[in-house]
Structure formats: structure tokens, C-alpha cells
Amino acid sequence: MTRLYLAPFAAPLTLAALAVPSIAAAPQFQTPAPIAYLKDLSTGAVLFARDADRRMPPASMAKMMTVYVAFDLVKRGELKLTDMVTVRPETWQRWHGPAAGSTMFLSANEQVSVANLLYGIVTLSGNDACVVLAEHISGSEQSFTERMNRMAGQIGLKNSHFGTSNGWPDNGVTFVTAHDLAELADATITNFPQLYKQFYSRRDFTWGKTMGGAEITQANRDPLLGRVAGADGLKTGHTDEAGYGFTGSAEQNGRRLVMVVAGLNTFGQRAEESVRMMDWGFRAWQAKPIAAKGKQVETADVQMGDSSTVGLVAPKALTVTLPAGLAPELKARVVYSGPIKAPIKAGQHIADLVVSSPDVPEQRLPLVAAADVGEAGFFRRAWNGLTSFFG
Numbered sequence: 001m002t003r004l005y006l007a008p009f010a011a012p013l014t015l016a017a018l019a020v021p022s023i024a025a026a027p028q029f030q031t032p033a034p035i036a037y038l039k040d041l042s043t044g045a046v047l048f049a050r051d052a053d054r055r056m057p058p059a060s061m062a063k064m065m066t067v068y069v070a071f072d073l074v075k076r077g078e079l080k081l082t083d084m085v086t087v088r089p090e091t092w093q094r095w096h097g098p099a100a101g102s103t104m105f106l107s108a109n110e111q112v113s114v115a116n117l118l119y120g121i122v123t124l125s126g127n128d129a130c131v132v133l134a135e136h137i138s139g140s141e142q143s144f145t146e147r148m149n150r151m152a153g154q155i156g157l158k159n160s161h162f163g164t165s166n167g168w169p170d171n172g173v174t175f176v177t178a179h180d181l182a183e184l185a186d187a188t189i190t191n192f193p194q195l196y197k198q199f200y201s202r203r204d205f206t207w208g209k210t211m212g213g214a215e216i217t218q219a220n221r222d223p224l225l226g227r228v229a230g231a232d233g234l235k236t237g238h239t240d241e242a243g244y245g246f247t248g249s250a251e252q253n254g255r256r257l258v259m260v261v262a263g264l265n266t267f268g269q270r271a272e273e274s275v276r277m278m279d280w281g282f283r284a285w286q287a288k289p290i291a292a293k294g295k296q297v298e299t300a301d302v303q304m305g306d307s308s309t310v311g312l313v314a315p316k317a318l319t320v321t322l323p324a325g326l327a328p329e330l331k332a333r334v335v336y337s338g339p340i341k342a343p344i345k346a347g348q349h350i351a352d353l354v355v356s357s358p359d360v361p362e363q364r365l366p367l368v369a370a371a372d373v374g375e376a377g378f379f380r381r382a383w384n385g386l387t388s389f390f391g
Contacts, residue, residue, distance in 0.1 A: 026359045027284035027323050031273050035245075035262040037178040038281050041186055042255045045321035045363045047281050052178040053159060056262055059237030060102065060125045061247050062167030062174055064184050065148050065160075067121055067199070070114070070133060071192040072151065081115040085136040087128075095128035101168070104129040105208025105216050116207065123205040123220045125236065130166035141165050152180075155187045169239055178260040181247045185234050185258045189249060200233030201225065223271035224248045228278045236270070237262075244270035250278055255321075257281045284324055290332070290355065290365075291318040297367055298334045300351055304376050305342030311370030312336075312351050318365045320355050328357045334367065344373040 029038075029048050035056060038048040073079035092108040094100070104126030106112065112120075112132070120129030134144035141164065148162040157180040163173030189196050203225060206217040223246060224231035231250040238244045245262035259277050264270045291297055291314040299309045312334060322328060336351035344350065351367040 027280070029277065029280050029284070031261070031277060032269070033261040033264055033273050035178050035260070036273075036277065037182050037260040038277055039182050039186075039258050040255060040281070040285065040287075040321045041189070041249075041258055042287060043319055043321045043363050043365065045285075046361055047257075047285055047321065048277070049179075052182075052260075055159060055175040055177060056245075057167070057169065057172070057174060057239065057242040058176040058181065059167045059239040059242040059245060060127075061176070061181055061235050061237035061245055062162060062164065063121050063125065063130055064181070064188065064235050064247065065152060065162055066130050066134065066144075066165045067118060068155075068184060068188050068192075069144070069148055069151050070118060070137065071188065071195045073137065074114075074195060075192060079114060079137065081113065081118075083114045083136075084111045085114060085117060085132060086111055087132050088135065091131050091135060092128070095131055101127045103127060106132060107208070118199050119202065119205045120207060122199045122233075122235070123202045124207070124218045125221060127166040127168060134165040152184075156183060160184075167237060167239075169241055178262060181260045182258045185247050185249055188234070189256070189258075196233065201231075222246075222248065223274045224250060224278060227271075227275050231278070238267070238270075246270055246274050248274055248278065250282075252282050253287075255282065255287050285321050286324040287319040288322050288327075289317060289319050290330070291353070293317045296370060297353055298351075300334075300336055300340055301338065302344065302373050303339040303341045305344065305373040306376050307373050310340070310344055310350075310373050312367040313370045314353075315347065315349070315366055315368045318353065320357075320363050320365075322357065322360065328360070331356050336367075342373045342375045344369045346371050 035054060036050045037052040039046050087106045087108055087110045089108040102125040104120030104124050106128045117129045117133045120126040131141050134141045138144035138147055144165055145162050152160050160176040160180040163170045204217055204219045206215050208216040221236040228250050230252040233249050234247045236246045244264040247260045249258045261273050293314055293316050296311045296313045298312045300312055302308055302310050332353055332355045334351055335354055340350055346369055348369045349366050350369050353365045353367055354362055356362045
């Protein structure tokens with residue numbers, strides 16, 4: 001049977017340095033957005049949530065999932081950014097003109113690289129670019145959406161389903177939650193940092209030509225770019241059914257926030273609320289260090305190993321997010337599912353440090369094994385069995 005082990009925090013001085021007699025009242029934020037979510041990815045702290053698990057149509061925010069699938073294939077070498085794709089005339093016929101929504105202005109039988117299709121999806125929100133890329137990867141958009149849903153399950157999107165590659169209204173087949181969109185943003189930034197940097201922060205992109213032959217340049221609709229320091233993605237969305245929504249991220253002084261708003265009434269309201277929420281997240285909250293990278297926080301018992309314990313260390317500098325200007329009393333505990341069985345590799349994530357504070361949600365930070373622990377030999381196993389029997 002798996003048990004949850006609780007261990008006392010082994011570095012009280014670290015927490016004591018942050019503790020003063022004060023009450024940590026969580027900062028308040030008001031927004032007209034019916035759905036909103038703000039998370040500090042650096043610590044895992046949820047700073048604001050309103051109806052974050054309500055199913056909703058994502059509109060063009062669904063394109064984040066299409067891009068994630070493409071990024072994964074590029075990373076694994078199964079898709080090259082330089083691969084050339086032919087725009088099928090049937091696809092062009094379906095996805096051009098005012099009735100087809102936002103467009104990259106692709107042309108029938110045009111040759112376009114995977115990289116340029118990704119720019120067309122991320123920067124221009126091209127519905128045509130999404131379908132062309134989906135057909136190139138999987139043969140048909142329907143087959144591609146099956147791949148999208150498999151990938152969504154793999155990265156832990158527990159309340160989302162995709163019926164199109166571009167978020168076009170489909171009578172409720174496609175749905176997401178704000179929480180899942182934030183998780184998708186987190187996975188994109190964490191798993192593909194270079195591709196994210198390359199594709200998501202571009203201010204504009206030029207593709208296609210007018211009837212008069214002039215090149216068409218369109219601006220990125222991301223309302224944070226140029227308005228919030230450190231903003232570098234991700235994706236807006238709008239349909240009559242979904243309203244105006246946005247999933248965005250920014251990084252300042254080592255803190256990365258991700259936000260989602262949805263169901264707003266106008267383009268301008270979406271821009272205003274997105275900037276307000278992100279500014280509030282950086283201004284009203286602060287990061288506090290609690291353990292340096294490599295610091296041993298605790299030890300964990302090991303079963304059937306050549307050592308009976310293993311050190312639990314911080315894999316990176318660990319911080320918690322707290323209300324700005326306050327230093328509340330913190331409580332911490334180490335938790336892990338156990339008993340932990342050998343073998344264990346150094347750097348393996350085997351426990352978490354859970355930090356709590358008044359009026360602030362718990363924050364869970366990873367702890368990893370300090371060293372390798374091999375499987376016990378025969379005599380060690382026999383000795384462990386005897387001590388366990390009499391213990």
C-alpha cells in the first residue's frame with residue numbers, strides 16, 4: 001500500500017528569517033472577466049482564480065495545442081521547420097475570405113515552410129495555417145485532432161477536448177478550462193524554451209499580398225507585448241460564442257506568471273484586463289527564497305536499498321510567492337509517497353516541500369534525491385527483513 005509520509009522541515013532558520021508577527025492578507029483583485037486565472041509558474045502559487053475549471057469554448061486559444069503538437073514533433077526530429085508544405089486547393093477554398101475568420105492569406109498550391117506556418121498560427125492567428133499544418137502532419141484535420149487529444153492527456157489537461165485544429169466553433173465538441181490553458185502554456189514554455197522564444201514573442205509578420213500586389217503585414221494581437229515588461233506570449237481568442245479571451249505570460253526578475261481571461265465583451269476590455277492582471281501579479285506579490293540550489297532539506301527512508309536513507313535536496317533555488325511588503329509566518333512539511341524503493345537516481349524527483357501561510361494557498365516545491373541509492377544485496381535485504389519484522 002502506498003502511504004503519504006510527512007517529515008518535519010529540516011531548516012527552521014531559513015523559514016524563521018522570513019517570519020515576523022504580521023498577518024498575510026492575500027491581495028485583492030477585481031475584474032469583470034467571468035473566467036480568470038493567474039499562476040506564478042516559478043513557485044506554483046495560484047494568485048487568482050475565478051471559475052477556472054468551467055468548460056468553455058477556447059476560440060483561437062485552441063491553436064496553442066496545435067503549436068504544442070508541432071513543437072513536440074520538431075523536438076523529436078519528426079518534423080523540420082524547413083519542411084515545405086503545399087496548400088491544398090480544397091483547404092484554401094474552405095479557409096479564405098471574410099467568412100473564414102483570421103487568416104495568414106495563404107494561396108492555393110502555395111509552398112510554405114513549417115516555420116512560416118507556425119508564425120502564421122502564433123502571430124497572425126491564421127485559421128488557414130492551422131489546417132494546412134494539421135493536414136501536413138496527420139493527413140487530415142480529424143486525424144490531427146486525435147493527436148491533439150492524446151497529447152493533451154499526456155500533459156495533464158484533464159478537462160479539455162479538441163475537435164478542430166484552430167478553435168473554430170463546432171457546437172461544443174471543442175472545450176477547455178482556464179486552468180488547462182494555463183497548464184498548456186506552462187508545458188509549452190517549460191518543454192520547448194527555444195521554440196517558445198523563437199515563435200511566440202514576434203510583434204508582427206508579413207505574408208500574402210493584396211489584389212494590388214502589396215505585401216500584407218499583420219500585428220500580433222497579444223495585448224501584453226510592448227505594454228508589460230517581460231511579456232513574450234501566448235495567444236488570444238475570439239468568437240461570438242466565446243467572447244474575448246487571452247492566455248498570456250511574462251517574466252520579470254526570474255518570476256514567470258501565466259494568466260488566462262475569458263468571456264470579456266470587447267477587444268479593448270480584453271487588452272485592459274490582461275495588462276491589469278499581469279501588472280497586479282508582479283506588483284502585489286513577491287518571491288521569497290527559502291532554500292538554495294543543492295541545499296539538503298530533509299532525508300527520506302529508503303526500502304531495500306544499499307542505504308537506508310537518502311538526502312532530499314533543492315533541484316534549483318526554491319522560492320515561495322507571498323503578498324508584497326509582508327513577511328508572514330511560514331510552515332513547511334516534506335511529503336512523499338512511500339516507502340521509497342531503491343534503486344534511486346541522483347536528481348530524481350521523489351518528494352515535495354509543501355509551504356503554507358495564512359490566507360495564501362499552499363505551494364508545493366520539488367525535492368530530488370541527493371545521491372544514487374542502489375538495490376540492497378542479499379545480506380542487506382535479509383538484515384532489512386529482520387529489522388522490519390522486529391520493528
